[in-house]
Ligand SMILES: Cc1cc2nc3c(=O)[nH]c(=O)nc-3n(C[C@H](O)[C@H](O)[C@H](O)COP(=O)(O)OP(=O)(O)OC[C@H]3O[C@@H](n4cnc5c(N)ncnc54)[C@H](O)[C@@H]3O)c2cc1C
């Protein structure tokens with residue numbers, strides 16, 4: 001089985017978000033970048049398939065050279081090979097077209113992406129890759145088992161979960177639940193040493209039109225001070241008469 | 247023409263679908279056109295006119311009784327092409343987000359989710375949307391002929407407009423690939439309010455000390471008709487199910503009221519719940535960062551305050567019933 005894990009390179013969750021160049025560019029100074037948390041759950045599940053079912057695991061990112069440390073981290077966690085498509089990721093649709101091209105050419109059976117990236121929050125890339133390649137797709141995926149070319153997936157739905165039977169090739173939009181928090185791996189010294197010699201192939205992008213373009217960023221207006229209250233009577237009164245939410 | 251997908255559950259139109267119709271009407275007014283709704287296996291569509299739909303395409307097909315992203319996206323794509331829709335409006339529900347990418351590919355349409363207001367301009371077509379998990383907004387231009395926008399929960403509101411809607415049966419051509427995925431079982435608590443649908447969310451953190459103390463939060467939630475949620479460590483410790491974990495790496499919350507009990511207010515927690523309109527924090531540490539992000543706060547012991555608050559709310563409900 002060949003697995004491709006899509007890795008989005010995102011600001012660490014504690015990052016303060018600022019913009020430069022007249023609020024048109026994300027300010028990366030002082031920002032620590034990490035593997036998108038949803039993708040880390042997916043990558044860890046891929047490691048399980050590698051260890052238990054002999055799968056080959058490749059990781060891929062669409063982005064500039066600055067994302068390579070993030071791909072190296074994925075290699076240190078245990079992926080066999082990394083691919084970087086050398087173009088800035090500015091539009092989810094364009095990213096999906098690049099990924100779909102590799103997914104198809106490489107003959108991957110399972111493509112694992114995240115439900116959503118924590119920077120653009122598009123929630124669109126994996127679903128588009130599935131549609132572009134003609135693969136089946138399960139979003140908000142919290143469990144996946146594979147037997148031959150058959151897959152059983154569990155999907156989180158509002159208020160519960162749903163179990164689905166489908167077949168490969170398959171794309172999932174994964175999240176916590178694919179593995180538990182405690183299963184996540186911190187790369188060890190051996191992994192880091194090995195990662196240095198594993199292949200990281202840089203590919204040029206295929207020609208593609210741009211469907212959307214972000215023209216500006218804004219920060220939310222600062223919040224007013226909290227109103228501290230001493231009694232539940234006062235709180236209920238304020239929630240009813242002032243905030244009008246009960 | 248603006249096409250809007252009006253979601254329903256067990257044949258009943260959802261409230262977010264009405265908000266989506268109102269939003270579609272807002273865009274239609276900006277562009278000088280009208281709104282057509284697509285309702286799949288819905289019993290009563292009469293309400294849609296009230297929010298601005300002038301035509302409703304009714305789809306009835308037993309194969310579509312259970313939500314199926316591939317098939318539903320196919321239905322919407324065919325409707326959009328038949329009616330020559332310029333814009334397709336979706337919501338931020340799990341189902342809308344599941345089908346949107348397939349629809350975008352099918353229509354070769356640029357798609358922007360989590361949109362917070364009407365377009366800044368319609369030519370060029372520019373929308374403002376949440377990015378960096380509520381830490382910022384982006385203004386994005388959609389450049390394709392057809393456009394898809396997903397509106398963020400609770401960001402537009404239920405604006406009424408007196409339109410009368412005509413209805414028309416719509417029979418899409420579904421193919422076998424639409425049903426490649428088989429739903430084996432659904433495991434869903436039907437008696438509980440879900441975080442996605444809830445107007446009010448009551449959330450507990452590590453300050454509650456252990457799973458045995460969640461009874462008082464559930465009482466509070468029940469009194470308010472609220473959903474229960476929790477911080478990440480609480481679900482990591484197994485005190486509460488993962489489905490209740492909210493925040494940057496959990497579920498997003500955009501409720502009218504969010505009550506945080508024994509939650510410190512870490513940046514990752516706040517990012518995911520900031521889209522809520524009114525935030526209340528109950529915490530015994532006056533220095534807890536959550537107080538900086540909240541609208542109302544009580545400094546004190548949750549074990550004393552929460553039961554009192556529930557009692558008071560019960561009284562209040564009885565008086566205002
Ligand atoms: C990559 C990453 C992603 C993360 N994503 C998320 C996320 O999505 N969601 C999330 O929630 N967290 C997330 N976190 C964790 C986050 O950083 C915090 O650790 C977490 O939110 C803290 O949870 P808490 O407030 O319940 O616990 P604590 O920080 O331990 O706070 C407990 C609070 O309870 C108060 N308290 C104690 N006793 C009482 C009492 N008797 N009455 C009233 N108050 C009391 C304390 O004063 C304290 O403020 C993430 C962390 C990382 C590294």
Ligand SMILES: Nc1ncnc2c1ncn2[C@@H]1O[C@H](COP(=O)(O)O)[C@@H](O)[C@H]1O
Pocket residue numbers: 006007008009036038039060061062063089092095112113114115116117118120121122123124125126
């Ligand atoms: N530039 C990228 N390179 C590789 N994978 C990506 C990229 N952007 C998004 N993805 C994948 O798509 C998922 C959803 O991203 P998004 O649609 O941006 O919310 C992420 O969790 C990744 O798995």
